[in-house]
Amino acid sequence: MNEKLDAILKNGLEEIEKCTDLKALDEVRVRFLGKQGELTAILRNMKEIPPEERKNVGMKANTIREKLENALSEKTNKMEEEKLLADMAKEKIDITMPSKGVKKGALHPLTRFNNKFMDICVEMGFTVIQGPEIDTDYYNFEALNVPKNHPARDMQDSLYITDNILMRTQTSNMQVHAMETIKPPFKIVCPGRVYRNDDDSSHSPIFNQFEALVVDENIGLKDLMKMIDTILKRLFGEDVKMRVRPSYFPFTEPSIEIDATCQICKGKGCSLCKGSGFSEVFGAGVVNPKVLEMSGIDSKKYSGFAFGPGIDRSVMITNRIPNIKYLFRNDIRFLKQMR
Numbered sequence: 001m002n003e004k005l006d007a008i009l010k011n012g013l014e015e016i017e018k019c020t021d022l023k024a025l026d027e028v029r030v031r032f033l034g035k036q037g038e039l040t041a042i043l044r045n046m047k048e049i050p051p052e053e054r055k056n057v058g059m060k061a062n063t064i065r066e067k068l069e070n071a072l073s074e075k076t077n078k079m080e081e082e083k084l085l086a087d088m089a090k091e092k093i094d095i096t097m098p099s100k101g102v103k104k105g106a107l108h109p110l111t112r113f114n115n116k117f118m119d120i121c122v123e124m125g126f127t128v129i130q131g132p133e134i135d136t137d138y139y140n141f142e143a144l145n146v147p148k149n150h151p152a153r154d155m156q157d158s159l160y161i162t163d164n165i166l167m168r169t170q171t172s173n174m175q176v177h178a179m180e181t182i183k184p185p186f187k188i189v190c191p192g193r194v195y196r197n198d199d200d201s202s203h204s205p206i207f208n209q210f211e212a213l214v215v216d217e218n219i220g221l222k223d224l225m226k227m228i229d230t231i232l233k234r235l236f237g238e239d240v241k242m243r244v245r246p247s248y249f250p251f252t253e254p255s256i257e258i259d260a261t262c263q264i265c266k267g268k269g270c271s272l273c274k275g276s277g278f279s280e281v282f283g284a285g286v287v288n289p290k291v292l293e294m295s296g297i298d299s300k301k302y303s304g305f306a307f308g309p310g311i312d313r314s315v316m317i318t319n320r321i322p323n324i325k326y327l328f329r330n331d332i333r334f335l336k337q338m339r
């Protein structure tokens with residue numbers, strides 16, 4: 001029995017040594033140490049060994065088992081390490097290869113315009129706030145002096161969710177939220193999406209506005225005009241001209257419409273500005289005292305002014321985009337041209 005055990009050990013170690021891959025190594029393990037293996041068979045049949053030999057044979061068999069196991073795991077480790085090194089050598093990076101080129105992303109033209117406008121406002125001391133795109137009739141209309149059945153509601157085709165809740169038609173809802181929550185004096189600006197039931201090449205059911213609102217003591221139309229003049233100069237350059245037309249919004253009194261030098265023809269007159277040299281940029285006005293009072297601001301002490309540009313049209317004009325839908329389609333061919 002002793003010789004048989006010695007032979008198993010010698011044989012096993014030789015076989016292990018001969019292995020050249022992990023699969024062969026596993027086969028050796030099964031052959032010697034597996035359930036049907038030679039060593040296992042001896043240990044299983046201990047009963048047949050004379051009692052006086054049994055202890056020694058058992059001990060020797062177990063030692064051999066341990067030796068074979070150690071040899072197997074040593075060889076496995078060695079082979080795994082070799083394989084890893086070989087794989088790594090294969091994966092060597094050839095730094096002399098030409099690069100594939102990194103594709104550069106860019107900000108969406110609406111985001112760019114938005115950022116530019118926000119930067120100007122922040123430098124002028126405005127705080128940027130955001131608020132609900134789904135709001136109640138009260139914030140979108142009622143508290144802005146547009147009661148139910150007021151004809152001014154026809155100016156904005158609204159998308160209602162329930163009788164009382166709608167997609168905001170204007171960022172002016174933020175005027176009310178601001179006046180209710182911030183103590184005057186304050187200057188806020190709110191960029192955001194607005195929604196109207198409107199759909200053609202220059203109107204989309206979703207579009208973007210800003211709302212700027214200043215509430216302070218003794219401020220009025222001339223402060224509003226000065227501020228808009230400053231913003232337009234920062235936005236379009238020092239030589240931009242501004243034109244003011246009377247307008248109507250229920251929440252401002254007086255209400256005005258601001259035009260600026262057409263940025264396509266620089267005032268010479270073109271098809272986009274219909275020969276006038278000016279294009280419409282935004283609605284504005286002095287906050288109606290009734291609106292201040294409805295939101296709990298003392299209109300004897302405080303006054304305010306507001307302006308609310310739509311940005312999609314400006315972006316369309318300056319980038320010569322023929323259809324507003326291009327701004328929302330996420331078509332990479334279009335966006336690449338806007339870089």
Ligand code: PHE
Nearest residue numbers: 170172283284285306307308
């Ligand atoms: N909310 C108005 C609109 O959507 C624009 C506006 C804002 C006018 C602020 C006056 C003051 O047409």
